[in-house]
Structure formats: C-alpha cells, structure tokens
C-alpha cells in the first residue's frame with residue numbers, strides 16, 4: 116500500500132494503516148508524519164472527557180453530525196483502557212457512532228491506552244497529526260473516563276468539553292480541583308434526569324472558586340441521546356475558539372506544548388540510543404563498576420551519555 | 431508478534447441480542463487482543479468501514495437470525511470491492527453444518543458454532559491473521 120499517495124488522496128485505508136504504524140512505534144510512521152508535518156495545524160482539536168458512562172461517545176456522535184451538516188469533515192479518536200492483566204482491550208465507543216461509520220467525511224479510530232496513564236494513549240498525538248494531514252476539519256478525542264487523570268487532553272486539545280451527569284454532586288466534590296481547571300466547557304448531559312439544574316448550579320459555584328484563568332467556561336444542560344441542545348454546545352465550542360484566537364496566551368501555550376514534546380522526544384531518543392549501545396554492554400559494564408564501587412552512579416550516567424552516539428539515528 | 435492483534439467484532443443483521451458476541455469479545459480481550467466492539471444491527475457497509483478505519487487484522491461476525499448465507503458473503507465481497515485483502519474473516523453463531531462449506535467457499539476463513547471452545551477460536555485467529 117502506498118501510504119503517502121493514499122493519505123493525500125483521502126484514502127481511508129492509507130490513513131488507517133499509518134495510524135497503526137504510529138501505534139506500534141514503527142519508524143516509518145515518524146518519517147511520513149515528519150514529511151507532511153507542514154500540512155498539520157489546520158484542524159480544530161476538541162477533547163471530550165468526563166466520568167465513565169457520562170455520554171462522551173453520544174455527545175461526540177451528535178456534535179459530529181451537526182458539523183457534517185455544515186460540510187465539515189470530522190475525525191474521531193476514541194480511547195479506552197487496556198487491561199493491565201492481559202494487555203487486551205475492549206474498545207466500545209463505536210457502538211454509539213455507528214451511523215457515522217459510512218459517512219465518507221468521517222474517520223473514527225478506536226484506540227487502547229496500551230499502558231499510558233493520563234486518559235490517552237501515546238499514539239493519540241500522532242493520530243491527531245495523521246487525521247490533520249488527511250484533511251479532517253475537526254478532530255475529537257474521547258478520553259478514557261477516568262475521573263481524575265485525564266489531564267493529558269489539555270495539552271492536545273484546543274477546547275476541552277467536560278461531560279458531566281446530574282447527581283454527580285459528591286463525585287464533583289471529590290474531583291473538582293482537577294476537572295475545574297480542565298474543562299473549557301461543561302456539558303451536563305442526561306438533563307432528562309432529575310437534578311440537572313442543580314448540578315449545573317453546583318458546577319457554576321465551583322467555577323467561581325476554582326478557576327484561575329480569565330475565561331469563564333459555559334455550563335450547558337444537554338440531552339445528547341435526544342440531540343437536545345447539542346447545538347448550544349457546539350456554539351459554546353465555537354465561542355471558546357473565538358476566545359482562543361484573541362488570547363495572547365494561546366500561542367505561548369502552544370509553544371510550551373511543543374517544547375514539552377521536544378524534551379519528551381529527546382528523552383526517548385537518548386534512552387533508545389543507550390539501549391542500542393546496550394548490545395555492546397555499555398550499561399552492563401557500568402553496572403559492574405558501580406557495584407564494585409569503582410565509580411559512582413552519577414558519574415556513570417554522564418559517562419554513558421558521553422559515549423553514546425547521539426544524532427546518528429534516523430528518528 | 432509484539433503488537434496486539436486488532437479484531438472487529440460485529441453483529442450484522444437484525445438479531446435482538448448480543449450476549450454471545452460479548453462473550454467472544456471478552457475472551458479475545460483476555461487473550462490480549464484489542465477488540466473493537468460495534469454492537470447490534472450492523473449493515474455490511476458499516477462493518478466494512480469499521481474494519482478499514484480500525485485497520486483490523488481480523489473481522490469476527492456473529493449471526494443468530496439465520497441470515498448468514500446472505501450477510502457473510504456480502505461483507506466479504508464488499509471488502510474485496512474496497513481492496514481489503516489482508517483481513518482474516520471468521521463467522522459464528524447458529525449456523526447449520528450444511529451451510530458451512532458454502533460459507534467457506536465464499537471466503538469466510540472459519541465458522542465457529544456454539545460447540546466451539548473459545549480457546550480454539552483464539553488459536554485459529556492467532557495462527558491465521560495475514561499481517562505480521
């Protein structure tokens with residue numbers, strides 16, 4: 116399969132295969148994404164997070180349909196947890212998005228966390244880029260519903276929608292510090308249920324106390340199942356985007372994210388090249404020396420760093 | 431192979447429940463696979479799209495309603511039409527012995543009936559997926 120040609124021609128199989136390569140840490144994925152990196156940055160990236168079963172997939176499905184009516188193309192990355200015991204996973208988010216499946220302007224990819232913490236999988240960042248290159252106007256990322264550790268989404272998404280449900284009162288208390296900072300918009304889903312207004316009010320109150328930025332998140336009651344007021348949610352997403360476009364901090368934040376990514380990659384490359392050199396027993400020899408007290412571990416690490424051939428590897 | 435096998439589990443047709451498919455999904459997960467579960471009442475077109483977008487190694491379909499002779503081959507031919515030739519397709523459900531040879535001819539790699547153990551299903555998939 117010619118992934119490069121397919122990717123630019125809108126061939127779903129090519130994009131899908133490239134995502135697989137990225138997920139499996141294949142160096143070809145890095146090569147191709149690097150080649151087309153200049154084509155990234157056009158898509159709007161929306162994070163959808165919130166507790167398990169809150170309706171994240173249903174909300175995503177309905178938002179995607181609204182955007183399709185406006186002729187926007189939509190990519191969806193839906194992350195579910197990998198079982199720490201078996202390494203397997205059940206990725207069930209497509210169940211709520213079945214009629215988007217055959218829409219040529221929609222690309223849905225389910226993804227397992229594969230051991231990553233923080234509610235996303237390591238390959239999510241690459242997958243966002245692939246979908247961006249592939250030409251998706253909007254990219255939704257549905258995180259694992261983990262309650263507290265979905266912080267990673269903030270670094271990736273332009274706008275984070277926190278999906279809540281009525282009667283979460285105590286849970287909100289428990290997780291408020293984390294989530295109040297994460298959400299740019301709060302959608303109280305399942306507002307067909309009792310207590311929806313109260314939950315919205317509680318969130319408003321907590322926002323009064325917990326928000327440090329000058330942007331005031333909107334709190335919106337929706338019934339995603341019935342497509343009720345999801346259009347208001349989309350309006351709020353657009354509203355947040357308009358705010359970002361005027362916000363001088365936005366660029367700074369993007370640049371900080373790039374910096375974090377580069378530093379992360381440096382870490383990764385250094386470890387990788389040390390492991391490559393490991394075949395020549397560089398580390399093992401040092402272990403012996405440190406064990407025999409010929410050298411201390413601090414000097415050993417610097418010694419190894421000086422010896423490894425950085426910059427030689429391709430990726 | 432040092433990556434998880436990805437399997438789309440789908441129920442084409444109008445079956446009213448998916449307990450059996452969920453049992454299979456769970457056992458595949460417990461065998462270390464990533465199972466993309468698509469739920470009830472899938473059209474062949476939806477299934478094929480899911481297989482493509484998820485870049486699955488294997489498609490496992492289950493039918494109880496008796497429509498297997500129509501739906502299974504339909505999915506296989508749609509996959510062919512889309513140029514997908516590296517996905518292992520297996521079927522299961524309530525399927526009479528007599529129908530099995532025809533389905534195999536139509537391009538279903540294996541048919542698992544209610545008597546099949548999950549272990550043999552897992553082994554078959556592991557040994558027969560077409561990509562490294």
Ligand SMILES: Nc1nc2c(ncn2[C@@H]2O[C@H](COP(=O)(O)OP(=O)(O)OP(=O)(O)O)[C@@H](O)[C@H]2O)c(=O)[nH]1
Pocket residue numbers: 166167168169170171172173174208211259260304305306307308337338339340341
């Ligand atoms: N009553 C009611 N139920 C809803 C609403 N929206 C979604 N649901 C139901 O809530 C359940 C969970 O919905 P999902 O969209 O799968 O929730 P999720 O947050 O994606 O779930 P996970 O991905 O498993 O964490 C489903 O049974 C939906 O039909 C709503 O507005 N009202």
Ligand SMILES: [Mg+2]
Pocket residue numbers: 171172173207208257
């Ligand atoms: Mg979901």
